Amino acid sequence: MAVGRERRAEAETWPARLKKxxxxxxxxxxxxxxxxxxxxxxxxxxxxxxxxxxPLIAATTLxxxxxxxxxxxxxxxxxxxxxxxxxxxxxxxxxxxTALIVESVxxxxxxxxxxxxxxxxxxxxxxxGFFGLLIAQFRSRVGVPWRRGGTMLFDLxxxxxxxxxxxxxxxxxxxxxxxxxxxxxxxSGDFVVAARTNGGRTLEVVLTDVSGKGMDAGxxxxxxxxxxxxxxxxxxxxxxxxxxxxxxLRQDWDEGFATSIHLVLDLESGDYELYxxxxxxxxxxxxxxxxxxxxxxxxxxxGVYDGAQFDSVKGALRPGDVLMLFTDGLVxxxxxxxxxxxxxxxxxxxxxVPGGFHGAAWHLIEAVAKDVNDDRALLLICRxxxxxxxxx
Numbered sequence: 001m002a003v004g005r006e007r008r009a010e011a012e013t014w015p016a017r018l019k020k021x022x023x024x025x026x027x028x029x030x031x032x033x034x035x036x037x038x039x040x041x042x043x044x045x046x047x048x049x050x051x052x053x054x055p056l057i058a059a060t061t062l063x064x065x066x067x068x069x070x071x072x073x074x075x076x077x078x079x080x081x082x083x084x085x086x087x088x089x090x091x092x093x094x095x096x097x098t099a100l101i102v103e104s105v106x107x108x109x110x111x112x113x114x115x116x117x118x119x120x121x122x123x124x125x126x127x128x129g130f131f132g133l134l135i136a137q138f139r140s141r142v143g144v145p146w147r148r149g150g151t152m153l154f155d156l157x158x159x160x161x162x163x164x165x166x167x168x169x170x171x172x173x174x175x176x177x178x179x180x181x182x183x184x185x186x187x188s189g190d191f192v193v194a195a196r197t198n199g200g201r202t203l204e205v206v207l208t209d210v211s212g213k214g215m216d217a218g219x220x221x222x223x224x225x226x227x228x229x230x231x232x233x234x235x236x237x238x239x240x241x242x243x244x245x246x247x248x249l250r251q252d253w254d255e256g257f258a259t260s261i262h263l264v265l266d267l268e269s270g271d272y273e274l275y276x277x278x279x280x281x282x283x284x285x286x287x288x289x290x291x292x293x294x295x296x297x298x299x300x301x302x303g304v305y306d307g308a309q310f311d312s313v314k315g316a317l318r319p320g321d322v323l324m325l326f327t328d329g330l331v332x333x334x335x336x337x338x339x340x341x342x343x344x345x346x347x348x349x350x351x352x353v354p355g356g357f358h359g360a361a362w363h364l365i366e367a368v369a370k371d372v373n374d375d376r377a378l379l380l381i382c383r384x385x386x387x388x389x390x391x392x
Contacts, residue, residue, distance in 0.1 A: 046080075164225070187221070203267055205265075208224060209259045251303075259280075263323070273313070324349065356384060
C-alpha cells in the first residue's frame with residue numbers, strides 16, 4: 001500500500017503533470033498534421049500562415065519595392081489556391097486586396113516612378129486569384145484536396161503493381177513479367193492477375209489489355225484487375241472469361257471492350273490450356289526443335305456481346321520450353337502488322353535461349369517496342385531444363 005501511494009505521489013508531481021501535458025500536445029499536433037495531410041482536417045493552419053505572409057510581403061515592398069515588387073503578392077495567392085478551401089480563399093484574397101491598396105497609397109501613383117502598383121500588376125494578381133478559386137472549387141467538387149490527391153494516385157499505382165505480381169513457382173519453373181505504359185506514364189491499360197489454385201498445383205494467369213492507353217485506361221484497368229482477381233480461382237477455368245465478359249457488359253462503358261488471355265498451367269505435369277478473348281496468340285518455344293509455335297485460342301473481345309463462347313487450345317511445357325504471352329502494343333504498330341511484329345519478337349527472344357530467359361522480359365520490350373506510344377506487357381513462363389537446374 002505504501003509503495004502504491006508513493007507511485008501515485010510521484011505521478012502527481014509538477015514535472016510528471018507537465019510531461020503528460022506535453023505528451024498530449026504532441027499527440028494532438030501529430031494527429032492534426034496527419035488529418036491535414038489526408039485532407040480530413042481544417043485548413044486554418046495554412047490560412048493563418050498565408051495571412052501572415054501578406055502583410056510581411058507588403059511591408060517588404062514598402063521598404064524596398066525594387067527588390068520586392070508589389071506583384072509578389074501572387075505567391076500567397078497561388079499557394080492558397082493549392083492548399084485552401086474556397087471559403088478560406090476569399091479571406092486571403094481580401095487581405096491581398098487590402099495590401100495592394102495600402103501599397104498603392106504609400107508608394108504613390110504609378111506614373112511618378114518605377115516599382116509602383118500598376119494596373120498590370122493588379123490584373124495579374126486578380127487573374128491568379130481567379131484561377132486559384134477555380135482550382136479550389138473543382139477540388140471541392142471532386143472531394144479530394146490537393147494535399148491528398150498525389151498520395152491517392154501513388155496508392156492507385158501501387159495497387160496495380162501489387163495486383164500484377166506473379167506468385168512464386170516451385171523449383172524447376174521461372175516466371176517474369178515486364179510492363180511499360182504508354183508515354184512513360186505510371187498508369188497502364190495492360191495488367192496481369194495471377195494465382196496458384198487447386199492446392200498450389202495449378203498456376204492461373206490472366207493478361208488483359210483494356211481499350212485505350214496510359215492514364216485514360218488506368219482507372220478502368222484498376223477496376224477490372226480487382227474484379228478479375230476476385231473471379232480467378234473462384235470459378236472453373238472454362239467459366240472465367242464468360243464471367244469477365246458479363247462483368248464488362250454490366251459496366252456499360254462507352255469504350256468498354258478489352259482483350260484477354262487466360263493461362264491454366266499444371267505445375268506438376270507441364271500441361272496447360274489457353275483461353276483467349278480477342279487477344280494476340282501465345283508463343284511457345286520448343287527446346288527440342290528450337291522453334292517458336294503460335295498457340296491461338298478462339299474467342300471474341302470482352303464486353304462486345306452477351307453469350308460469347310471461348311474455346312481453349314491445349315499444350316504442354318517440357319523441360320527447356322518457354323511460353324510467352326504479350327499484348328498487341330508489343331508487336332503491332334501503325335508501321336508494321338502483327339505478323340512482322342511477332343517475327344521480330346521471336347528473333348530477339350532467340351538471343352536469350354542460352355541464358356534461360358532470366359531478366360529477358362524487360363530487355364525484350366526495350367529491343368522490340370522501346371519507342372512505341374502504346375501500353376506494352378510481356379509475360380514469360382519457363383520450365384527449366386537439367387542444365388539450368390544444375391547451374392542454379
